Each structure stands twice: as structure tokens, then as C-alpha cells.
Amino acid sequence: MNTGKFGPVHFYLLLALGGLLVAAGLGSAHYMEEHGHVVTGMNNHVVWGLPHVFAIFMIVAASGVLNVASIGSVFGQPAYKRRAPLSGLLCLAMLAGGLMVLMLDLGRPERLIVAATHYNPKSVFAWNVLLYSGMFGIVAVYLWTMFERPMNRHSTAAGVAVLVWRFALTTGTGLIFGFLVARQAYGSALLVPLFIVLSFAWGLAVFLIAQAAMVAWNDQQPDGAIQRRMARLLGVFVAAAFYLVVVYHLTNLYFARQVAFETFILRDGGIFPLLLWGGYALGGTAWPLLLLFHPRLGGPRATLLAAALVVAGAFAWLYVFIIGGQAFPLEIFPGHVVSSSFGDGAVAHYVPRWPEWLLGLGGIGAAFVLTTIGVRVLDFMPQDDIAVLQAGAKGNA
Numbered sequence: 001m002n003t004g005k006f007g008p009v010h011f012y013l014l015l016a017l018g019g020l021l022v023a024a025g026l027g028s029a030h031y032m033e034e035h036g037h038v039v040t041g042m043n044n045h046v047v048w049g050l051p052h053v054f055a056i057f058m059i060v061a062a063s064g065v066l067n068v069a070s071i072g073s074v075f076g077q078p079a080y081k082r083r084a085p086l087s088g089l090l091c092l093a094m095l096a097g098g099l100m101v102l103m104l105d106l107g108r109p110e111r112l113i114v115a116a117t118h119y120n121p122k123s124v125f126a127w128n129v130l131l132y133s134g135m136f137g138i139v140a141v142y143l144w145t146m147f148e149r150p151m152n153r154h155s156t157a158a159g160v161a162v163l164v165w166r167f168a169l170t171t172g173t174g175l176i177f178g179f180l181v182a183r184q185a186y187g188s189a190l191l192v193p194l195f196i197v198l199s200f201a202w203g204l205a206v207f208l209i210a211q212a213a214m215v216a217w218n219d220q221q222p223d224g225a226i227q228r229r230m231a232r233l234l235g236v237f238v239a240a241a242f243y244l245v246v247v248y249h250l251t252n253l254y255f256a257r258q259v260a261f262e263t264f265i266l267r268d269g270g271i272f273p274l275l276l277w278g279g280y281a282l283g284g285t286a287w288p289l290l291l292l293f294h295p296r297l298g299g300p301r302a303t304l305l306a307a308a309l310v311v312a313g314a315f316a317w318l319y320v321f322i323i324g325g326q327a328f329p330l331e332i333f334p335g336h337v338v339s340s341s342f343g344d345g346a347v348a349h350y351v352p353r354w355p356e357w358l359l360g361l362g363g364i365g366a367a368f369v370l371t372t373i374g375v376r377v378l379d380f381m382p383q384d385d386i387a388v389l390q391a392g393a394k395g396n397a
Helices: 008-035 050-064 067-073 084-104 109-117 124-147 149-178 191-217 224-254 256-268 271-293 300-327 354-377 386-396
Strands: none
Touching (some): 008 354, 050 124, 050 300, 067 084, 084 149, 191 224, 271 300
16 A cells, blocks of 8 residues: 555554544543433433434444445446445444444443343334444445455445445434424434435545545545546435435425424524524535536535535534424424423523533544554555546446
């Protein structure tokens, strides 16, 4: 592997930075374990706080980042096949980071053994335990088929298995919310295809950022044609995701019982409309599409900026979806106004506090450390073979 600018000193500095984030996340989890979740902004109304925003993003993006590998192994695109190992590494790293945040935010993480030893087939959370574990195993086998020469003949079959499993995993994530009929933001079958398409956009954005960092560290020049193809693909995914988000809100507006919630999210909810319109619609969709498709704004820097904006927009959308969906009061008795000293009928107040931020960033740090070590130890750097790429281009033509 060509180390380029990425020498041992840079490696250990990056490892120390990622380790510091992980230590901060573990420290905040210990602090919450000792003092209870009262030290966070969460309460009896908003039980899934900012850590879940980080966790869901990393889990969904971990599934979507494998789209690069699927295009290469399953659909036979040489340019993407060279990037399949990095795609698999990012999947494992982000899934591990997301699950770290998820488990440590439970309040009693040691009780995870109960879920492992007492399986409840009627619980979508129990399904996801199998889906997450299976994802680690299948992607590990997939990477084995790519790195071990005698196993290369099984790479396509492993790629198909990964493709099917990641669809199942993202479906399970969507069903966590789709089966929650008590909350008006959730309980919709549209959430399954929405999360699948969102995973495509978020995963590809993460991949482009990681690839750009690796190319810069190794002092290499990315292939311009491949960059343009991936940039256009990201634009297609971003547009498709935005279309399904619009359909989701229009579907809610069609039903009279959902109008109050949609009014809250789209107009009257304070921070939530601001994040939805400014953070997601404008910053996470309109600007990236402009950067990706405008003929005068194209280029590696524009693509990298667009990918970063897509990731920022993802956090904005998830905050609105997860936190805003819980902040809106439960409709316990439809058609009646409910109020009490407990806060029934009132919009829940939630402001994330520093332990939640540190725990979420700790998960990002864990993914960063795993990726940094993996890239250093094994050859995950995409190596473009011009002859192969030209043959693939002729085949597509």
C-alpha cells in the first residue's frame, strides 16, 4: 500500500483523536450509569434522545454504504468492485459504532444478556438483534472472499447475500418506528422504503467522505470519470429520498387525525420546522443537488462538500423525526383535549445535554478508530486499474 502523506506519526495522531472520542463516550456512559438519565435532557416523554439520532444514522448508513460493494460484486461494475473492500470495512465500523451508542444508552446495558438468552419472536427489537449479528458475520465472510485469492470465486454469491441481508436490516430499522402506532409520527408502512432509500444516500455520502480522506492521505489523484459517476449516483439517491420524505408528509396531511402533528412539524414546532426546512430540505437536499448537478460547480471539492451536507441533513432529519415525533403529545382520547399535572396534552420539552453529545461522538470515534486501523493493517485503498475501467466502460456502452 502506498502510504504517501499518511505516515506513522499521522496514523498515531488520528488513532489518539479517535481514542479520545471513544474514551469520552465511555466516560459519559459511565456517568449516566452512576447518576441515572436525569443528567440528560431525556424524560418520560422523550425517551429516545440525541444518542439515538447518532445510533440510527450510523446503523442506517452502515447498510447503505454497502451499496458500493453491491454495485461492484452483484452487478459487475469494475469501478465499484475496486471499492468493495472499503465499503465492507465502513459497514462494520459504522455498525459497531452505532450499536455501541445504542447499547450504552439503554440505562442498563448489562441487561442485554436477557435479550440474548430470552428471545421474543414477537418483538421487532429481538429481530434486530439477529439482523445486526448476522450483518457482522455476512460482511466478514464477504471481505474474506475478496482478500483470500482461492475464495474469490465465491465473492459474487457473498455479495448477493450481503445485498439481501442489508435490505432486511434496514427494513427492520424502519419497522421499529413503523410498528409504533401510539406515536403519530410513526406507524406508517412508508417508513420501510423511506429508510432503505435514505440508507443509499447516507451510506454513499459517508463512503465519498472516507474515500476522499484516503486519497488525500495517500497522495493520489482520484479518477475523474469515476468521481462524476458516483457524484451523479449520490444526487439520484438524495432526490429519491427527498421524494419519499415529501410523500410521507403528504400522506399524513391526507388524514385528518394527522394534520395537527404535521402542522407542528412543518410550521409551529419551533426548532423542528427550522431543522426540517433549513437543515434537511435546504442544507441536506437542495444545496447538495445543486453542487452535484450544476455544470459549473462540479468537481471533487463540490462532491465532497455535497456529501458532507447530506450527512448534516441526515442528522437534522433524524432529530426532527425521532425527537419531534416524541415531543408531540400523545393522542390518548381522539377527539378530546387531555391535560394533567403530568404534562398530558402538552408539547414535551427536550434539550440534549453534554453526556448525550459525548456518547454520540464516542460512537463516531469508535467507527473512526476501526476504519483507521483497518486501512492501516489491510489493503482497503481503492486501486483503479485503467485497463479494467476502460473495459467496463466499453461493456456499459
